[in-house]
Amino acid sequence: MIDISTQIGSLKLDTPFIVASGTFGYGSEYSSIVDLNNLGAVVTKSLSVLSREGNPPPRIWETTGGMLNAIGLENCGLEAFVSGRVPELEKLPTKVLVNVVGNSVEEYATVCARLDSVPCVAGFEINISCPNVKHGCRFASDPGDCERLMKRVRPVTKKTLMVKLSPNVTDIAEIARVAAANGADALSLINTLLGMAVDLKTRGPRIANVTGGLSGPCVKPVALRCVYQVAKAKLGIPIVGIGGIRSLEDALEFFVVGATAVQIGTTNYFDPDLINRLPGELRAWCEKEELASVRELVGTFTETCGSHP
Numbered sequence: 123m124i125d126i127s128t129q130i131g132s133l134k135l136d137t138p139f140i141v142a143s144g145t146f147g148y149g150s151e152y153s154s155i156v157d158l159n160n161l162g163a164v165v166t167k168s169l170s171v172l173s174r175e176g177n178p179p180p181r182i183w184e185t186t187g188g189m190l191n192a193i194g195l196e197n198c199g200l201e202a203f204v205s206g207r208v209p210e211l212e213k214l215p216t217k218v219l220v221n222v223v224g225n226s227v228e229e230y231a232t233v234c235a236r237l238d239s240v241p242c243v244a245g246f247e248i249n250i251s252c253p254n255v256k257h258g259c260r261f262a263s264d265p266g267d268c269e270r271l272m273k274r275v276r277p278v279t280k281k282t283l284m285v286k287l288s289p290n291v292t293d294i295a296e297i298a299r300v301a302a303a304n305g306a307d308a309l310s311l312i313n314t315l316l317g318m319a320v321d322l323k324t325r326g327p328r329i330a331n332v333t334g335g336l337s338g339p340c341v342k343p344v345a346l347r348c349v350y351q352v353a354k355a356k357l358g359i360p361i362v363g364i365g366g367i368r369s370l371e372d373a374l375e376f377f378v379v380g381a382t383a384v385q386i387g388t389t390n391y392f393d394p395d396l397i398n399r400l401p402g403e404l405r406a407w408c409e410k411e412e413l414a415s416v417r418e419l420v421g422t423f424t425e426t427c428g429s430h431p
């Protein structure tokens with residue numbers, strides 16, 4: 123049997139396929155159409171200390187090869203999450219990573235500290251990269267802010283801390299370096315790209331927030347480039363690749379440039395069965411390529427065009 127398990131910090135994932143925050147609810151919503159055993163982990167919708175209503179509608183718009191969204195981090199808040207969501211999450215047959223957001227360093231720390239004692243929470247994805255709220259990318263674009271955040275959050279939990287990076291920066295490797303140097307166990311990238319769409323009839327925006335986050339197949343080349351640049355920085359922690367994955371081949375490209383796991387996001391809306399197919403397809407591919415483990419593929423990228431036989 124080909125080994126497709128992978129390791130993210132202290133977490134062993136049965137498969138390298140994770141579902142991305144905001145695109146898969148809290149896991150159980152998909153349980154009638156997806157066998158959740160196929161997932162390495164579920165990442166929950168972003169969670170803040172207090173509940174958030176999100177942005178006013180319209181909040182999504184389909185684009186060529188993708189979509190724009192400006193949900194605005196709508197969520198039920200920390201205490202309602204603990205009483206209402208945790209009992210469902212405990213029953214999932216896969217690992218749970220809670221995606222955390224905050225307006226301040228203190229808010230991130232409060233969520234992580236509170237959930238540190240909740241056994242079904244395997245770890246955290248620290249979302250420093252939401253383009254759809256005011257100051258949502260502050261911690262992903264200012265190295266000093268990122269350092270302050272990590273210094274406050276790292277001591278409050280021993281659980282796996284994965285930091286989710288933004289592509290909306292000049293040098294993604296710089297922020298990655300700061301997160302890694304200050305205790306991140308893993309990095310996930312990318313969050314959405316800041317974009318917009320115009321309605322010619324009204325000459326106004328297609329979404330009420332004016333700008334939104336672009337995701338889906340159209341962002342894959344940007345996401346691959348980001349993973350490649352962060353992998354090249356050799357930070358010694360795992361990278362989880364996210365952005366536009368809609369087939370095994372897409373996921374394999376991320377492994378080759380240095381990701382040890384991937385997240386599937388927008389594809390869950392138009393092909394939720396992909397996540398069911400991926401583990402079997404990956405095993406078959408590894409067998410054909412005579413790889414005993416998917417880990418043998420990670421970071422095998424070569425910069426010379428056409429060099430692999």
Ligand SMILES: Cc1cc2nc3c(=O)[nH]c(=O)nc-3n(C[C@H](O)[C@H](O)[C@H](O)COP(=O)(O)O)c2cc1C
Pocket residue numbers: 142143144145167168189191193195221249252286312313314336337338339341364365366367385386387388389
């Ligand atoms: C409707 C929607 C809601 C999202 N909500 C969140 C969120 O709450 N927190 C977060 O970190 N990322 C959120 N994301 C970003 C995704 O997790 C992912 O990083 C991004 O969509 C790129 O991956 P994809 O191209 O496979 O969708 C959201 C994406 C979409 C499309």
